[in-house]
Amino acid sequence: MASPDTWSSFESFVQATMREHSIPGLSVAVMQNGQHLYSGGFGFRNRSEGEPATARTVYGIGSVTKSFAAMAIMILAGEGRLSVGDLVRKHLPEFSFGDGRVAEAVTVHHFLTHTSALPPTPALKFGMRSHFEAWASPGEMERVQELGLWDEWIGHPPIETHEHHMDFLKGFDEEPLGRPGQQFSYSNDAFSLLGAIVQRVSGQSFECFVKRRILDPLHMEAGFHPSWLEGRADVTELYETNPEGEAMEAGHWFHAPAMVSAGFLKASVLDMLRYGQSYLDCSVLQPGAISQMTAPLFPCGRDTYYGYGLRVHPNYGGTTVVEHGGSLKGIAAQFGFVPEEGIVAAVLANVKDVPVDKIWRGAINPLLGLPMETVWSRPPDCECTHEHLARYTGTYRSGEGAKVEVILEDGELFAMENSERKALRPTGTDTVGIMRRGEETEIRFITGPLGHVDAMFYGLRILRRDR
Numbered sequence: 166m167a168s169p170d171t172w173s174s175f176e177s178f179v180q181a182t183m184r185e186h187s188i189p190g191l192s193v194a195v196m197q198n199g200q201h202l203y204s205g206g207f208g209f210r211n212r213s214e215g216e217p218a219t220a221r222t223v224y225g226i227g228s229v230t231k232s233f234a235a236m237a238i239m240i241l242a243g244e245g246r247l248s249v250g251d252l253v254r255k256h257l258p259e260f261s262f263g264d265g266r267v268a269e270a271v272t273v274h275h276f277l278t279h280t281s282a283l284p285p286t287p288a289l290k291f292g293m294r295s296h297f298e299a300w301a302s303p304g305e306m307e308r309v310q311e312l313g314l315w316d317e318w319i320g321h322p323p324i325e326t327h328e329h330h331m332d333f334l335k336g337f338d339e340e341p342l343g344r345p346g347q348q349f350s351y352s353n354d355a356f357s358l359l360g361a362i363v364q365r366v367s368g369q370s371f372e373c374f375v376k377r378r379i380l381d382p383l384h385m386e387a388g389f390h391p392s393w394l395e396g397r398a399d400v401t402e403l404y405e406t407n408p409e410g411e412a413m414e415a416g417h418w419f420h421a422p423a424m425v426s427a428g429f430l431k432a433s434v435l436d437m438l439r440y441g442q443s444y445l446d447c448s449v450l451q452p453g454a455i456s457q458m459t460a461p462l463f464p465c466g467r468d469t470y471y472g473y474g475l476r477v478h479p480n481y482g483g484t485t486v487v488e489h490g491g492s493l494k495g496i497a498a499q500f501g502f503v504p505e506e507g508i509v510a511a512v513l514a515n516v517k518d519v520p521v522d523k524i525w526r527g528a529i530n531p532l533l534g535l536p537m538e539t540v541w542s543r544p545p546d547c548e549c550t551h552e553h554l555a556r557y558t559g560t561y562r563s564g565e566g567a568k569v570e571v572i573l574e575d576g577e578l579f580a581m582e583n584s585e586r587k588a589l590r591p592t593g594t595d596t597v598g599i600m601r602r603g604e605e606t607e608i609r610f611i612t613g614p615l616g617h618v619d620a621m622f623y624g625l626r627i628l629r630r631d632r
Contacts (some may be wrong), residue, residue: 171531172203178527178537179207182520186603187412188497189404190218191514191521194434195528198507199442203528204435210401210515213414220435223386223400224513225418226498227428227491229437232458233375234359234426235277235474239454240378246366249274249457249473253281256362257327262334267341273362275345276355277473278463282341283352285565285626288324288333292357292421295323296391327361330354330423339564342627349465351625353427356474360426371426379449383439387432389425391418399433403495404516412516415495428493434511441502441509444487459487459504465625467596467607468542475501478541482533488525492517499525508532520603540604544592554578554591557610561621561628569621569628580608599623 183191189212194204206218241247253260253271261268267282275281324330334354342348360371367374372389380387394400405415420429432440443449444459461470461477470477478486488501497514499521512525527537554573561569570581571589578589580599590598590605595612598605601624611627613619620629 167202167531174537175203175527175531176205176207179524182524182527182603183208186519187406187410188514188516188519189412190222190401191512191524192218192220192222192224192434193510193512193524193528194220194438195508195510195532196438196442197509197532199446201438202532204438210399212402212404212412218401218515219399221399221433222513223394223397223431223433224498224515225491225493225496226430226432226437226500226513227493227496228353229489229491229498229500230426230428230430231356232474232489232500233379233430233440234356234363234371235458235472236379236450237363237371237375237426238273238277238359239450239458239473241363241366243451243454247273247362249277253358253362256365257331257358259328259331260334260358261331262337263339263341265335267344271345273359276352276359276362278471279349279352279355279465279625280346280463281352281355282343282345282347283334283350283354284337284339284342284629285350285352285563285567286334286337286339286354287321287565288330288337288357289353289421289424289427289565291321291333292324292330292424293419295325296420296422297417324421324423326423327358327364330357330361337564348627349463349471349625350622350627351465353424356427357421357424360424363426375430379440379443382449383443385432385436385439387430387436389429389431391420394418394431401495401515405494406516406518415516419494428491432513434513437500437511437513438509441500441511444502445504445507445509459485467544481541482530482535482539484533486529488522490522497521501525501529503529503533506532518602522602523604543605544596544598544607547591547593547596549591549594551576553594556618557597557621559618560631561623562631563626563628565626567624567626567628569623571621 190208190210192206195202204220210218210222271281363371403415404412458473465471484505491498497519499512502509510528512521530539580587592598595610609622610618611620
């Protein structure tokens with residue numbers, strides 16, 4: 166059990182991180198063995214009105230929503246209405262991508278583990294288009310046009326239904342990432358279509374199914390559509406960081422009707438404790454289903470694996486940590502639990518691309534007997550020859566819009582990303598460290614069958630190298 170001095174130090178840690186990264190508002194909640202240890206808000210949910218963030222403030226949770234999609238699938242599996250081994254086409258006959266042959270072999274399990282061979286696509290942008298057009302302020306529209314996004318958005322019809330989404334994937338002109346089950350590449354498309362499977366199997370919308378089977382039984386005050394927020398007093402405003410590093414008001418919530426299961430739930434940190442506790446007391450799923458969701462099924466980073474909608478660290482400080490993050494406009498989320506220690510924690514903030522995972526670890530580390538600043542892992546330096554490093558140079562892209570250029574100067578590697586130049590630290594024969602959101606993460610270079618570097622694994626996605 167952490168002492169009052171621990172939480173005082175934690176609060177100083179949070180405040181220092183917020184200052185460093187210009188975070189307007191943030192909320193934290195921690196419990197252990199069913200007992201609340203800490204909850205509170207920092208900064209403002211509405212800075213211009215001076216309204217403070219609290220433990221009850223509602224934020225977006227972004228991709229933490231994916232674990233709700235996985236839980237919904239496991240509920241249906243437990244009732245015998247589907248199996249994770251089912252081919253996706255059993256439930257979505259029109260599902261296809263590439264030349265269609267790879268799609269024939271994709272199972273629900275592949276969707277749940279991001280191993281379907283679906284390459285990253287821009288579908289989420291098109292999924293948010295119609296809602297953005299209806300709600301965007303003049304300032305928001307101007308910013309989107311300045312970034313060059315509007316031309317891309319209007320170049321494709323909006324994706325408003327699951328059928329629209331599957332039509333889009335049929336026509337998406339990019340090769341699959343090998344065969345299903347071969348490689349991990351994070352896929353918003355896969356988790357969006359898991360929502361379609363829940364809808365078809367249950368006979369009700371994904372949102373209604375999750376409300377009836379997860380949110381209501383856990384007494385969670387949470388919802389999906391921005392209209393759910395209307396009339397609620399303790400809801401955050403959204404912020405975004407300008408080129409000078411200052412947090413500015415970001416306008417209305419993004420929403421994608423056909424892709425809600427990929428990242429659009431809204432909740433408070435107290436709600437997320439109730440949700441996390443359900444994994445420990447088996448109040449929604451049977452123990453066997455929870456074991457499936459939290460098993461280290463497929464590697465997705467150094468000492469890190471993916472289960473079903475959750476990341477798993479099998480040996481963090483001698484114990485298993487299960488977690489997931491989320492990020493979207495005005496959203497930074499980190500949620501997870503430590504089953505062996507009965508710990509559940511959640512951190513939610515109102516600006517994207519800030520290190521809420523650092524704050525989340527700062528909350529659980531003392532409970533695990535670790536220094537507050539302990540990171541997931543930090544591999545040692547690796548000595549590499551100039552010739553070896555030169556193999557990595559080139560431009561890497563994904564269909565989502567990511568672009569990273571790797572250059573070699575005076576024996577040192579650098580990456581150019583979003584006009585920002587970052588040093589790369591060799592950490593292995595095919596890996597380098599790169600600073601992202603204030604902490605080092607890893608890039609892994611992927612060598613093809615002919616011995617050439619064909620791609621990189623970065624930000625949980627596979628980015629292909631320009632030929």
